[in-house]
Amino acid sequence: MSWDRWPGRSRRSRTGRLLDPTVAAEVKKQQKQVLFIWLDGGISQLETWDPKPGTEFGGPFRSIPTKPPGVHFGELVPDTAAIADKLT
Incomplete structure (x- = not known):
């Protein structure tokens, strides 16, 4: 079973949040x-x-x-x- 199909989990709750422009902008500021x-x-x-x-x-x-x-x-x-x- 892939992580995306694991009960109670979703891609949006993990790496998918990086697609949100405000989250991406904050991550870019940190320059890590x-x-x-x-x-x-x-x-x-x-x-x-x-x-x-x-x-x-x-x-x-x-x-x-x-x-x-x-x-x-x-x-x-x-x-x-x-x-x-x-x-x-």
Whole structure:
């Protein structure tokens, strides 16, 4: 079942509000950048952005270092790990 058809939810109540000109104008004033990654049925956050190495619930993949010291991503996203210093 998609989010739009989930009981009590609608697209208008979430992202559809951004189509409202007054909301869009307010968002534009804030000048923030957002990286929105929708992983509908995709790989788990434990295998990408939040690896838990050495734990029983960490998943089967190893973690790899990124450019920022102390930050690790899952081994499935090496290209993103290489540019992690540019992510805000």
